[in-house]
Amino acid sequence: MILTMDIGNTNVKYGVFDGDELVASWRVSTKASRTADEYGMVLYDLLKQRGVNFEDIDACVMSSVAPALNYTIEHMCRYYIGKAPLIVSSKTDTGIKLAYAHPTQLGTDRIVGAAAAYRLYGGPVIVVDFGSATTFNLVTKDGVYIGGAIAPGIKTATESLVTTAAKLPRIELEKPQNIVGTDTKSCMQSGIVYGYTGLVKYMVSKYKELDEMKGAKVVATGGLSELVENVEPELIDVTDRALALKGLKYIYDRNKKKK
Numbered sequence: 001m002i003l004t005m006d007i008g009n010t011n012v013k014y015g016v017f018d019g020d021e022l023v024a025s026w027r028v029s030t031k032a033s034r035t036a037d038e039y040g041m042v043l044y045d046l047l048k049q050r051g052v053n054f055e056d057i058d059a060c061v062m063s064s065v066a067p068a069l070n071y072t073i074e075h076m077c078r079y080y081i082g083k084a085p086l087i088v089s090s091k092t093d094t095g096i097k098l099a100y101a102h103p104t105q106l107g108t109d110r111i112v113g114a115a116a117a118y119r120l121y122g123g124p125v126i127v128v129d130f131g132s133a134t135t136f137n138l139v140t141k142d143g144v145y146i147g148g149a150i151a152p153g154i155k156t157a158t159e160s161l162v163t164t165a166a167k168l169p170r171i172e173l174e175k176p177q178n179i180v181g182t183d184t185k186s187c188m189q190s191g192i193v194y195g196y197t198g199l200v201k202y203m204v205s206k207y208k209e210l211d212e213m214k215g216a217k218v219v220a221t222g223g224l225s226e227l228v229e230n231v232e233p234e235l236i237d238v239t240d241r242a243l244a245l246k247g248l249k250y251i252y253d254r255n256k257k258k259k
Contacts, residue, residue: 003057003081004248007064007073008109009132010155014043015245016052022242022249024050032068036076044080060085061252063108063244086252088112094251095119096143109244110137114145116247117219121238124213126204128236129243130222132156134196136203140212149203154196154224161188175230197231204235219243 001023006013008030015025026046028039047053060077062085064070070087077085088094090103094115100106109129114137117127127137127148133156136148152160154173162170171188179194181187207213220228220236221243229236240246 001052001056001058002249002252003060003077004245004252005060005062005073005085006109006112006244006248007062007066007069009066012039012069012073013245014046015242015248016047016050016057017245017249020249022245024052025242025245030066030069032066032072034072036072036079039072040076040080043076054081057081057083059083059252059256061088061248062086063088063112063248065107065109086255088248088251092251093255094247095254096139096145098145100145100147107135110135110148111145112244112247112251113137113221114139116243116250117240118143119250120240120243120246121217121219124216126207126213126216126218127243128200128204128218128220128222128225130154130220130224130228134199136207138207138210138213138216144212146212151199154192154227157196158188158192161192173224173227175227193227194231197228197235200228201232201235 002017004015011027012030013027016023028042060083077083088108090106096115096118113127113129117125118139123139123141125139129135132153134151134153138146138148162168171185175193176186176189179190181190204218208216217237219238221240225239
């Protein structure tokens, strides 16, 4: 079995693969103050619920955009599982070529998602990841990552709005009944949900005007992708909530063959 770990700014996502099948996945909150022992015991309990022991894990692979946790998670893998994880970087063979001005500055979450989408759905492909940031990632038909965009995430923008404007309340992120808000709550929901849908629609349409991205498939990932799908179902071709975990497994397999 292979343990995949996608360490984000908000959540750490774990996945366990038996062969090519994702048999279990979980999310735990990202907390830099947690120790390797704490992460190890949480993971132990999660695995136990599915009848998996640490001894059943043959290898580990991880990507991270939270540098403060890298040593902690790596130490957890070494101590509890007895395996040093493969840590994905811009230098790792992912199956795509990075045509990025400074590859070391490119988040490994974006690399993994782009590699997974190209592997699973072909190119050209536009990957929209609805996480702490909303990122757009473009891969050509020939497997070249040409860049994209970074915008504030839906939750990030909403929280910023609430903390900056004293009289605005925290709201449930859901599609309002009407684009015209008639009270504070529905006005905020309209601005956030329809506003972000407009953002995604505009960016995707402009990308598809590029010669190398004509006819591109749009692949969405991240928990809040359903908000945009509910407004513009035809905008997104594929939604894959486990894209990063699948990408990590693919990258592990690709690099294992070289050993």
